[in-house]
Amino acid sequence: MTRYWPRFNRAGFEESVAPIxxxxxxxxxxxxxxxxxxxxxxxxxNWNVLDLLGDTIADIAKPYMGDVDDPKEIIAAREGVNIENVLITNGATQGINIALLTAIAKIRNKSNGKITVAVESPTYAPIPQSALILADDVIRVNRYPPKDYGHWRINYEEWSAALKKSDILMITPISNPSGWFFHKDDLAWIIDQAKISNVTIIADEAYNDAYREIDDYCSIHSVAPNSISINSLTKVYAMGHIRFGWIVSDSETIAIARRIFMTFSGVMSSPAMRIGTKVLQQSxxxxxxxxxxxxxxxxxxxxxxxxxxxxxxxxxxxxxxxxxxxxxxxxxxxxxxxxxxxxxxxxxxxxxxxxxxxxxxxxxxxxxxxxxxxxxxxxxxxxxxxxxxxxxxxx
Ligand SMILES: Cc1ncc(COP(=O)(O)O)c(C=O)c1O
CATH class of the missing domain: 3.90.1150.10 (Aspartate Aminotransferase, domain 1)
Structure with missing residues (x-):
């Protein structure tokens, strides 16, 4: 039988890379x-790109430097941070890779040569599977459905055992597929335990922007000191095809992430920057x-x-x-x-x-x-x- 769920180990792909x-x-x-x-x-x-860009559509493939408003300013204002805390990426999925590489770069020397990543399940497959490519070990930690109504919850014993062995924790605060945010007690506990165990939290917040009005809403970068939040225009703002995302963290972490981005991607594409900025302005x-x-x-x-x-x-x-x-x-x-x-x-x-x-x-x-x-x-x-x-x- 074909299996379609995310992988948390390399079984069958020890000298290769597993499919998504x-x-x-x-x-x-x-x-x-x-x-x-x-x-x-x-x-x-259905965004109308002609309306969004007007006459400037003719410049879509020209360099954008100094030519478009800085989208980092819009994101920084929404997140209550400075522009040094924001890096623009090619979508949230590249944000996952950059965040992971950044977290690894910061702890490589402290971890005896072996990086362990705890990853929440259920999940979006590129999260644990990026960790299988970029780190050494991956540990699965689960979020469980309620009997009938309410938050999906975590088991503190299970998560505590995993966090003690891990350097990094990857979570999706608005879980795909349940659509539920973390229970506030679980999130507070996770942040506390991550601090105690010196674990970097990477939060894929691709769905967060539709939840800003609910009680207990927060973006992880604003509540957990050693953390990186990831977001994009894909899910909430219906602009996935231009590949426009961002990560938010403290300024030193973002400076490292920027070097990694430049190493792998150079600069963002002009059409993505031009269209993405307009979408952010009209979100x-x-x-x-x-x-x-x-x-x-x-x-x-x-x-x-x-x-x-x-x-x-x-x-x-x-x-x-x-x-x-x-x-x-x-x-x-x-x-x-x-x-x-x-x-x-x-x-x-x-x-x-x-x-x-x-x-x-x-x-x-x-x-x-x-x-x-x-x-x-x-x-x-x-x-x-x-x-x-x-x-x-x-x-
Ligand atoms: C949790 C999560 N993050 C990220 C993505 C994709 O985001 P992007 O298109 O910005 O890479 C998805 C898509 O299904 C997702 O479920």
Whole structure:
């Protein structure tokens, strides 16, 4: 059987590099162009680049130095830091690599030649798999679903044992696929333990910007002293294709990160800097669209789950969440059979963890008209899957 979840060890790839397995499932399904799509964890907003850039579009491939407003200033103002605390990267995924390389560079001499990274699960595969390439050992630490409603929680004994052995901890505060932020007690405990064990925290905050209004919201760089926060325009601001992201940390750490960025990438591309800066200047347009999509789409989703008796642990903000299929239905069977016959794409939990085989991620990141049709398709898919299972059970 093909496995799609993130890898935390090099088994089978000791002298090689493991694939990012989930893309082998997801890309062919995207290429099928199913009529209905609840698979996008990122907001789908159709920016008009002509409107954004106006006449300056003619300069898109020209050098941008001194020519565009400094996007670091916008990010620094949003994050309450100075521009020396910000580095622009080619998306959050490059931010993960740069942050990891920076953290490793700072501790290499202190770690007896061996770097151990604890990584949270469920997760986005490039997080643990970058650590498998760049560091020595990777330890998996889990976040667990609640019985019905609320935060996904951590086990302090499990995390404490891992942190004692680790140099770096990689977390995704707004977890993909649950859409839940850390419980405030868990986050406080993690920051405390990381301090005690001298562990650098790297936080992939790709989804954070949609959660700024919730209670207990924070960006990790602002609350944990030895930490690096990563973010981008991909998920919340619907501008992933230009590859524009950033990392935030103390100024010495960012100075090292900048040298690493220059070593591997030189400078950012002119189109990414020009478009990214304009998007940052107008980001409130998407903030409003998210609020609109949430208010129009979520009631429809809730009523489908209620109709089928499915526990729906709705996250406090954002545009995606996940649910457990009843009767032990496998999520890949659900996506590839029951949803496919209804021309619907959803994301199986197996893309995020081997412990999520019966879970499905759905998103309300598309315009309300398309969402209404997609959620009807979800309703039909659940009807079919649950009835089929009843028939099988009664045989
Ligand atoms: C947690 C997380 N970080 C980062 C990304 C990708 O971000 P970017 O396109 O900025 O590299 C994803 C995409 O699925 C993600 O889930």
């Amino acid at each position: 397995d989930y893309l082998e499932w997801y890309i062919p399904r995207l290429e099928e162009l199913r009529a209905h799509n609840l698979s996008f964890s990122g907001m789908q907003y 409130s347009i998407v903030d409003e669209a998210i609020a609109d999509y949430r208010s129009k789409n979520l009631p429809k989703l809730r009523s489908v789950f209620a109709k089928h008796g499915i526990v729906w642990n709705e996250p406090l903000s954002g545009v995606f969440g996940c649910f457990e299929l009843p009767n032990g239905i496998h999520s890949e069977l659900f996506a590839d059979h029951y949803c496919k016959v209804n021309d619907l794409l959803v994301v199986p939990g197996t893309m995020f963890s081997d412990s999520m085989q019966n879970w499905v991620r759905v998103a309300w990141s598309i315009d309300p008209k398309s969402f209404e049709l997609a959620v009807d398709a979800l309703d039909r898919s659940l009807e079919l899957a649950l009835n089929q299972k009843q028939v099988n059970k009664s045989k």
